[in-house]
Amino acid sequence: MSEVLLKIEGINKRFGGLHALSNVSLHINKGEIYGLIGPNGAGKTTMFNVLTGLYTPDEGSFTFDGNDLFRAPPHVVVNTGIARTFQNIRLFHEMTALENVMVGRHIRSKANALGAVLRNKATRDEEAEIEAKAWELLRYVGIEDVAYERAKNLSYGHQRRLEIARALATEPKLLALDEPAAGMNPSETESLKALMEKIRDGGVTVLLIEHDVKLMMGLCDRIAVLDYGKKIAEGVPEVVRKDPKVIEAYLGVAHE
Amino acid sequence: MDTNKKLAVFIASAIVLAVLPFVVGNTLGNSWVRTIDFALLYVMLALGLNIVVGFAGLLDLGFIAFYAVGAYTFALLGSPHFDIHLPFYISIPLGAGLAAMFGLLLGTPVLKLKGDYLAIVTLGFGEIVRIFMNNLNAPVNITNGPQGINLIDPIQIGGVSLGKAIEVFGFSLNPVHMYYYVFLFLTVVVVIMVYRLQHSRIGRAWVAMREDSIAAAAMGLNIRNIKLLAFALGALSGGVAGGLFATFQGFISPESFGLLESIMILAMVVLGGMGHIPGVILGAVVLTIAPEVLRDVIGPLQMHTFGKMIVDPENARMLLFGAAMVIMMLVRPEGMWPSKRRAAEFKDAKKG
């Protein structure tokens, strides 16, 4: 019996005249890999930004793990357990890989300015713990060798993994990945797929936007399809891929 | 640098700093010791502004307002003006606390502003504070307006006033010497404080916010609180320095707290090496000492070469200051002594 982790209903988001998200409802179950696909401009990244608190939805409801996150600001969203990566990779480029992940630990630690200045035992212990956890995460995604490299000097594949490690550092219940496989060759995509399955198996639910339809069909437990801001299909991959509305959205109407 | 070398440098510096006032006083005169005292004060100020500008990346062109708050608080609580004479260990923390509150007051409305706009608004705040200081002498005389407040109490430690020379072991300790040690001690405290902040969870959060505040927010950082913390801590340092200034100089007026002073401190941070503690210290020292050297040199130099004064020392000093700002940004925008990280940032910006 799958338990619902995230549920949105009737989400609307407008930017002036543009109706980016139109009455979107979907739910994500605990422990699954959930995919969000759709043609360019369908509203996938907008949906992401709404789910992670960067955009404020105009209407609708949004519950996550029993919490109401409708219009919650980003730090509340992250604290409640949703973490994300970005389509165009937003790492802290001048910080090292290790430091990037340590920033991810920020909300799971609490040393304040006073503690920083006094460097009391509790603060020092916490710092050590933050660093240890960061190393653990770097190892988890397989980039511990480049821990001391500045993020901007890392290879593209390493940067993607680093962003995932940083997001995992916030101890999310849901990890939202915005096109993590973009620009990757087939073998890189395979290892990314393996990583995502590892993350899912480790108990973290995964939400994923991707254009690689083959990857999505093979990886996701359930998929939602957006087109022009509306959800046009939701379900298991086998069913969704055959849905005529989905085919039409991607390929256009078949001419008889 | 290995540990032994570090230790040697540390001990050497400690010895130099310990005897500096006496060496300088006996060779160049006590007015130069006074200059060094001011340099220490400015180091504290610059390090405070560095938290806001260097660490958090928030452009503040009105920082002097916090200095003013700290100074006036001390002056009002320790002078004949209201005839209150609280000891320094109350009025300085009080001034610092009040300054920190002003920091929060300034920070709260400007949270969404960036870059030029933030600079202009903070400039406006600084000017507003100065205008109030200059005019709050009627109908109720609070600040004594343009005349300022004088006869401010010197620091009293254990019954000994630092405002008068005292005899110790046959040595005559001048106030400028005694204040030097007080300032040096506090400067060291500030340096340690700022260094620890930089290398902490908070310091990382500031860098993350400065680099990419959206990504930082997406990692759960409470951007609002982090910014306010920077403003408050910066203001706190400014307030402490302000209180010390009031008691050291014995006299304050709104003139000392204008836009030019804010610009001066910003220049110390930026030209020294924004975000880099040693660089900021260097910037503060150079920008305090160089004008004094210039003042002593420029007059005689002109008389010698031209036979008359073309440019008065103040004029020359400001001219060179302005030119230095322009030239530094064109030639070495990362500052005199930047951190490796910042130097790399600038190199990439030039390439890209």
Added chain:
Amino acid sequence: MDIFLQQILNGLVLGSIYALIALGYTMVYGIMGLINFAHGEVVMFGAMVTITVVTSLMNAGVALPGPMLVLIGLLVAIPACMLLGYSIERVAYRPLRGAPKLAPLITAIGLSIVLQQVAILIWGRNYIPFPAILDHETIEIFGATITKLQLGIVALCLLLMIGLLVVVEKTKLGRAMRATSQNPAVASLMGVNVNTIISATFVMGSALGAIAGVMVATNYDQAHYYMGFMIGLKAFTAAVLGGIGNLGGAVAGGILLGIIESLGAGYIGDLTGGFLGSHYQDIFAFAVLIVVLIFRPSGLLGEKMADRA
């Protein structure tokens, strides 16, 4: 109510001058995205140069009517300021085009200081009186007074603003300026020499600034090396109030700010029960600036920019 109309008229005069200076700020911001901190000093130079020329002519015994002398002064000051504006852009801004925004801000501030000090070198630290060659004959309008000179100022400002509008909307140069302010990369692909356009923007703004400087000097009968700072800041506030980058906004903002300041200065005593006096006048501009930037950063006529992540 007795001072209301007077303050409105005062505000109109002041506001027209602010508008003229604000146009310089807004054009540069629209095209380069930066605040030309040194613009106020160009205004100051315009005033100082004109006074110097007029005084020299008078000392040389040139017997021309007052307004003619001022005109000759302007004919010298305007090109001088245009050259100054051009140089400021070449020296302080162009080399730093790719740099983080902090760098041009610092150079601008530094240049501002340098220009003020050069002014001290040339003209000294004292207030320079404007030669008493213009008559301050007053006209009465419904009980409020305004001098012919002030009316002239308002009229000239109006003329110049219309002229600028014509240039921007109807000429090839104007079209190129608008294109560059919207998208420099594409404009350059369309054959626009972006560097030339930017220089032209600075030069035009400086010309207007020179004229504004003379207006300030004649309105207050004096000039001073530091006059550029405060008036520059206020004009910038006006530009922001109206919507930065928007020419109509600069004009509207200027007039509005002038009136707000005048009314504020006139009524502040009554409003605060005598606690704050009219020497708090400068605070109005700052208060307006702060309020606008916090609550409506796009200004009155500016576009609201959506924040896209």
